[in-house]
Amino acid sequence: MVLVTMVVSLLMALTPGSVAEAILGQNATPENVAALNAKLGLDKPLWQQYLSWLGNALHGDLGTSPLTGQPVSSAIAERAPVTVELAVLSLVIALALALLFAVLGATWPRGRFDRFLNALSSVLLSVPAFIAGPILVYFLSVQTGLFPVLGWAPLDEGLGANLESAFLPALSVALVEIASFHRLLRADLTSTLREEYIDAARARGMSHAYVLFRHALRPSSFSLVTIFGISLGRMIGGTVIVETLFALPGLGQLIVTSIGSRDVIMVQGVVAFTGVVYVAINTVVDLSYGLIDPRVRRAVTA
Structure with missing residues (x-):
């Protein structure tokens, strides 16, 4: 820090x-x-x-912006909910779609659908948020009118309006993470499904879905949890770009505006807050390993 x-x-x-x-x-x-x-x-x-x-x-005092006269902690408190919601929604979208794609790919490995998903992941990995954002706006806002082009609807205006304004920015950030999460989880699931204890479970007459979700998915998610904490840095960087692109009143837009006005106190405060959040989340991820894989708990105990 x-x-x-x-x-x-x-x-x-x-x-x-x-x-x-x-x-x-x-x-x-x-x-x-x-x-x-x-x-x-x-x-x-x-x-x-x-x-x-x-x-x-x-001592907990991040200073006061000389440009606006607003305490940095107050500015962070006002804008952090937007960035936090955007990051959480992006993670939910990325994890949900990556889990679906990985399960389908591991169920029928090397099939046509699996090859299609792998090709789609390669495309998504090569499309940064500042390119994905305008493309999504054009097709899902300009052409169809399903989502607003710009702006942010706070929760006090209704959950529906809030999610409608947050979906496109969150999807723009999530696209790259969908691809990386899918590839990692699909590879681990495919490897786990070849283990002997999986064959033993199938020999006892257990259904494929039960074996997959009960016995294979949990140990296969160990690497995904690891990359989850690391990918947070990419998502924070993505929210900075997306908040500026979609004119969202979050920490990303605040730090870009502060850099342009040379407001060092505000920039340092936002970066320090973001760094603390990043370290805290990665610490929680490290502590969660024992909950996911009992072998970690036994190793620590030993």
Whole structure:
């Protein structure tokens, strides 16, 4: 976390301009800019600015935006629900479709449908969110009118309107994850279905569906859970692009706007919050291994 925030501070310092210039406008004199920088403490060496921010952050104070005067924690609290909903909905879509595709592919391996799904996964892996978004908007919004083109409907306007405005952005983020989740789970399922205990279960007369979901799916999901935590970073990056593309009032749009206005305090606060969430989720993923595979619990106990 310290390394990430240090790099953000350094990169923001290397960008031309300053928040003082953004506040005063293009007609500001160098003297006025220098005076405002001194008032904001931006005339100090970079390491002093960073240590001052870090000390406050360790006590729960992420600072106040000099551009808007809004506390960073307040801005995060306002916009985080949009980003969290977008990320959760993307994960639900990705996991649901990947599970369906993997089960179908593992049930009839090397069949026509399995080959089609593998080819589709290759296409989805090569389409980033900033390309998938406009394509989905054109076909599902402009041509059919099924979903709104831009904007966000909060939950207080109704669950239906909220999901309608969130579906296309979430699907744009989920497409790449669908492909990666499907390929990984399909390969593990196919391998697990060749195990001897699976043959023994079939020999006892158990149905294919029961063997698949009761005995094969759980041990095959170990790798998927691992990649789930790692893929969160890609999804966070995808939400930044998609929120800007669909004009969603989330953390992604906030950080893009703050970078453009050289609002270092806001950028550092959002990055720190996102990093904490990322680390926390990966920690939960690590702790969940024992719940998925009993062999992990036995190894830890031993």
